[in-house]
Amino acid sequence: MAVAWIGDRSVPVDDAARKAAELLAASLCPVFSLDTDVHGTRAALALARSAGAVCDQFDGAATAREAAQYTDRGGLFIAPGEVRRRADLVVIVGALPAHHDELIAEFASTVPDLTGKDAERRFFLVGDDAKTPGKAKAVRLACEGGLEAALGALRAQCAGRQVTHGVSHFDAFAEALAASRFPVFTFCGVFAGALALEMLQGLVGDLNRKQRASALHLPASPNGWGSTLVSTWTTGFPLRTGFARGHAEFDPWRFDEARMLAEGEADLHLVVAEDARQVPAAPKGVHMIALAKTAKPVAGAAVTIAIGVPGEDHDAVVYSSRLGTLAAMTAKASGELPPAAGILRRIGENLPERESLPC
Amino acid sequence: MLTRVAGGEIVDPVNGRLGTGDLWVEDETIVPPPTGRKPDLTLDAKGCVVMAGAIDIHSHIGGGNVNTARLLLPEHHKAHAPRPGATPLAQLGWTTFETGRLYAQMGFTTVVEPAMSPGAALHTHLELADIPIIDKATLAILGNDDFLLSMIRDNASAAMIEDYVSWTVASSRALGVKVINAGAAAAFKENVRSFSFDDEVPFYGTSSRKIVKTLQKAVTGLGVPHPLHVHCNNLGIPGAPDTAAETMAAAEGLPLHLAHLQFYSYGSEGKRGFSSAATRLAELVNTTPEITIDIGQVMFGQTVTISSDVLRQFTARGSANPRKSVIIDGDANGGGIVPFRYSNDFFGSLQWAIGLELFLLIEDPWRVFFTTDHPNGAPFTTYPEIFGLLMSRDARAKAMEAVSGRALKLTTLPALTREYTFEDIAVMTRAAPAKLLGLKDRGHLGPGALADVAVYRKGGDIAQMFRSAAFVLKNGELVVEDGAVKKMRWGRALRLKTTPDKAMVKRMEAYHQQRYGLSLDWFDFPDSAIQREQPFGEVSCRA
Numbered sequence: 001m002a003v004a005w006i007g008d009r010s011v012p013v014d015d016a017a018r019k020a021a022e023l024l025a026a027s028l029c030p031v032f033s034l035d036t037d038v039h040g041t042r043a044a045l046a047l048a049r050s051a052g053a054v055c056d057q058f059d060g061a062a063t064a065r066e067a068a069q070y071t072d073r074g075g076l077f078i079a080p081g082e083v084r085r086r087a088d089l090v091v092i093v094g095a096l097p098a099h100h101d102e103l104i105a106e107f108a109s110t111v112p113d114l115t116g117k118d119a120e121r122r123f124f125l126v127g128d129d130a131k132t133p134g135k136a137k138a139v140r141l142a143c144e145g146g147l148e149a150a151l152g153a154l155r156a157q158c159a160g161r162q163v164t165h166g167v168s169h170f171d172a173f174a175e176a177l178a179a180s181r182f183p184v185f186t187f188c189g190v191f192a193g194a195l196a197l198e199m200l201q202g203l204v205g206d207l208n209r210k211q212r213a214s215a216l217h218l219p220a221s222p223n224g225w226g227s228t229l230v231s232t233w234t235t236g237f238p239l240r241t242g243f244a245r246g247h248a249e250f251d252p253w254r255f256d257e258a259r260m261l262a263e264g265e266a267d268l269h270l271v272v273a274e275d276a277r278q279v280p281a282a283p284k285g286v287h288m289i290a291l292a293k294t295a296k297p298v299a300g301a302a303v304t305i306a307i308g309v310p311g312e313d314h315d316a317v318v319y320s321s322r323l324g325t326l327a328a329m330t331a332k333a334s335g336e337l338p339p340a341a342g343i344l345r346r347i348g349e350n351l352p353e354r355e356s357l358p359c
Numbered sequence: 360m361l362t363r364v365a366g367g368e369i370v371d372p373v374n375g376r377l378g379t380g381d382l383w384v385e386d387e388t389i390v391p392p393p394t395g396r397k398p399d400l401t402l403d404a405k406g407c408v409v410m411a412g413a414i415d416i417h418s419h420i421g422g423g424n425v426n427t428a429r430l431l432l433p434e435h436h437k438a439h440a441p442r443p444g445a446t447p448l449a450q451l452g453w454t455t456f457e458t459g460r461l462y463a464q465m466g467f468t469t470v471v472e473p474a475m476s477p478g479a480a481l482h483t484h485l486e487l488a489d490i491p492i493i494d495k496a497t498l499a500i501l502g503n504d505d506f507l508l509s510m511i512r513d514n515a516s517a518a519m520i521e522d523y524v525s526w527t528v529a530s531s532r533a534l535g536v537k538v539i540n541a542g543a544a545a546a547f548k549e550n551v552r553s554f555s556f557d558d559e560v561p562f563y564g565t566s567s568r569k570i571v572k573t574l575q576k577a578v579t580g581l582g583v584p585h586p587l588h589v590h591c592n593n594l595g596i597p598g599a600p601d602t603a604a605e606t607m608a609a610a611e612g613l614p615l616h617l618a619h620l621q622f623y624s625y626g627s628e629g630k631r632g633f634s635s636a637a638t639r640l641a642e643l644v645n646t647t648p649e650i651t652i653d654i655g656q657v658m659f660g661q662t663v664t665i666s667s668d669v670l671r672q673f674t675a676r677g678s679a680n681p682r683k684s685v686i687i688d689g690d691a692n693g694g695g696i697v698p699f700r701y702s703n704d705f706f707g708s709l710q711w712a713i714g715l716e717l718f719l720l721i722e723d724p725w726r727v728f729f730t731t732d733h734p735n736g737a738p739f740t741t742y743p744e745i746f747g748l749l750m751s752r753d754a755r756a757k758a759m760e761a762v763s764g765r766a767l768k769l770t771t772l773p774a775l776t777r778e779y780t781f782e783d784i785a786v787m788t789r790a791a792p793a794k795l796l797g798l799k800d801r802g803h804l805g806p807g808a809l810a811d812v813a814v815y816r817k818g819g820d821i822a823q824m825f826r827s828a829a830f831v832l833k834n835g836e837l838v839v840e841d842g843a844v845k846k847m848r849w850g851r852a853l854r855l856k857t858t859p860d861k862a863m864v865k866r867m868e869a870y871h872q873q874r875y876g877l878s879l880d881w882f883d884f885p886d887s888a889i890q891r892e893q894p895f896g897e898v899s900c901r902a
């Protein structure tokens with residue numbers, strides 16, 4: 001089975017890794033887009049440091065928004081297990097990606113067990129796009145102007161301020177809130193912008209003056225959040241960190257992979273993806289190195305190396321939105337495809353000037 | 360490989376070896392002077408002090424809360440990276456890599472992360488595994504977790520509680536157990552805003568005292584070498600000395616360790632209702648032999664407080680500087696991250712002086728441990744300066760000139776003349792921590808000991824001497840020379856050797872299925888998940 005290609009030509013993995021290293025060494029501005037597990041990220045960061053590259057999450061705008069919530073203002077957050085066991089009021093803020101459906105359905109099919117007998121869980125939805133969880137009943141809080149307007153109005157109304165356009169069903173919410181021992185608001189950076197996230201934390205902060213409340217982070221991309229954590233302990237910064245000047249620099253605007261490619265700054269794009277179909281076409285003049293689960297070369301890629309899917313083809317450590325922390329995954333089958341980490345390290349071994357100290 | 364550390368002033372109180380001589384190391388171990396063999400490597404230690412590698416028993420170096428602090432404060436690291444040394448938090452040792460490098464350069468070879476949430480043990484161990492050179496260990500946090508509190512409420516047997524503690528320590532790969540504001544995190548979830556030693560935890564009907572006593576008994580019963588590590592209630596509040604005193608009294612003859620006592624030594628006297636209770640608490644420690652404490656010394660400057668005492672951190676949000684914070688309601692303790700700047704105003708000066716009073720008034724260096732509660736009182740990179748203050752009354756006098764005189768008047772510090780000797784330092788930062796943690800292979804320089812050795816060149820400036828070790832050996836390898844890392848290596852995380860009871864594993868499986876809808880596998884991990892060769896070292900329980 002072919003597992004590595006230079007252009008369309010099938011080659012041994014070592015040749016492909018050497019070619020990738022050559023391209024990296026020749027690149028003036030390499031950018032990495034990651035969709036991988038913890039060990040893939042560790043290896044990618046080490047390679048980026050050696051090659052002076054930028055690391056971002058693949059399609060990482062939403063992940064960057066979620067990180068900005070921490071880097072810019074902080075907030076109140078809760079573990080998912082504690083939501084299941086304690087939240088008697090769950091407020092779903094905006095639409096959520098489908099990979100969170102199962103967890104939300106689980107909240108709908110269970111009741112809190114840490115808040116006394118006969119506890120129930122009630123649901124509210126903020127904005128027009130939030131979906132009703134499973135078979136549960138949910139009351140929608142919405143107003144004209146989208147999610148931000150709804151959150152802004154809701155915060156003002158909760159604080160007892162007059163608003164011209166309040167959210168629908170506010171009285172029902174006020175009543176539920178007053179009766180609640182622990183309300184929790186879910187959020188995700190995919191459909192909530194920076195302003196909405198800020199409004200939400202403002203609301204949660206206000207509520208905590210008198211009662212408890214918190215916010216549940218349901219990451220836009222669990223891999224993206226896992227990589228954010230690894231990048232943070234390795235470099236001191238979340239993703240969108242670059243090593244062009246030898247040390248780590250964080251700049252969420254400058255080191256946005258999509259922007260760097262669109263504006264012609266990057267001349268090399270290394271993509272680590274679970275699925276080859278995710279990999280975008282390389283813009284003109286950009287060399288692409290594609291690491292993905294694939295049986296054929298990625299169209300337009302200068303180098304393609306096949307890798308396994310973390311937790312399926314090989315054991316992995318991934319961020320679990322269900323646990324709210326990192327979890328070890330045992331491979332379902334002993335696949336032949338290698339983890340991204342191993343391939344990234346092999347590329348690094350072929351770089352001319354190897355960093356002597358690991359990062 | 361045979362190494363001779365030649366002609367240094369050996370300070371090894373455990374073996375009673377004090378004076379000039381050679382120290383011999385073969386491979387990973389300290390050996391008696393061999394006859395008729397030439398060393399492969401000779402390190403010239405003339406004019407140097409030779410001690411065992413230092414051991415830090417309480418420093419927040421890795422895990423979910425530490426990483427959240429990094430995420431919250433990118434500006435601190437950004438300031439650091441291009442211009443080390445010149446900016447606030449510049450010496451924080453913010454990344455895993457820097458943490459290992461900076462500790463090693465000061466001659467520290469083992470560091471304990473004292474607040475691991477058992478549910479996030481994998482994350483903690485992955486971070487620790489990325490800290491180079493030094494060995495690490497963790498304390499698992501219990502005492503706000505539903506399983507334990509329910510067992511106490513339901514009058515579970517002592518044996519069953521021991522089984523649960525043992526399971527937690529084993530599955531989280533911890534070296535010991537810590538309790539942080541026992542019951543308060545659970546109470547805070549029920550909107551309780553202040554919590555003392557005899558207050559009741561809503562829903563569970565138990566008290567902080569009961570939780571501490573239950574865990575102390577279990578830890579002692581299991582033979583965990585490290586006594587229960589207690590972060591008391593009411594941290595930072597004037598009046599906390601009463602809480603600390605109550606907690607010490609509750610030790611009742613069994614070992615108990617109180618963390619960062621400085622933060623509990625605030626009286627409520629004087630015009631500002633803030634005074635020093637260091638004399639009172641030091642006296643209590645001196646007369647309660649089963650108690651050990653560490654200080655949590657405050658030093659001036661920017662830092663960030665990282666604590667699993669979520670109630671305390673929530674209360675402190677208003678003092679955040681810069682003005683941002685994170686509060687986490689976790690599965691058990693959760694935690695809070697609040698950046699803070701200690702200034703030499705009245706309050707900061709008093710905190711600084713109280714820590715030093717405790718250091719100087721507690722007589723037995725075997726029972727007082729050297730910490731800043733990194734980074735809560737100050738970053739660990741301030742240690743050399745603190746050694747200077749402890750060893751030199753002149754250095755203290757000079758430092759006192761730069762702090763609030765009104766604060767100093769409320770303390771005994773100006774009158775204290777004690778100076779720590781090298782022997783005291785070796786006890787406090789080497790021998791005593793090894794004993795407290797049950798690490799028989801280190802903390803001394805006797806034949807058979809692990810060759811973790813720190814060599815410091817003597818000179819006028821004590822701080823400079825401790826900041827950059829002349830030589831450091833880790834497992835016999837020369838890793839630091841002239842204050843700079845020469846050789847990279849990966850240390851291990853030391854874990855307690857304990858086998859969880861099978862019936863308890865079954866119970867935990869049922870509990871996780873029922874309460875979280877997940878199999879126990881989700882909460883456990885194989886050693887191979889760390890992806891390092893031999894990520895763990897094992898430490899035996901007391902017989």
Ligand SMILES: [Zn+2]
Nearest residue numbers: 417473618732
């Ligand atoms: Zn601490």
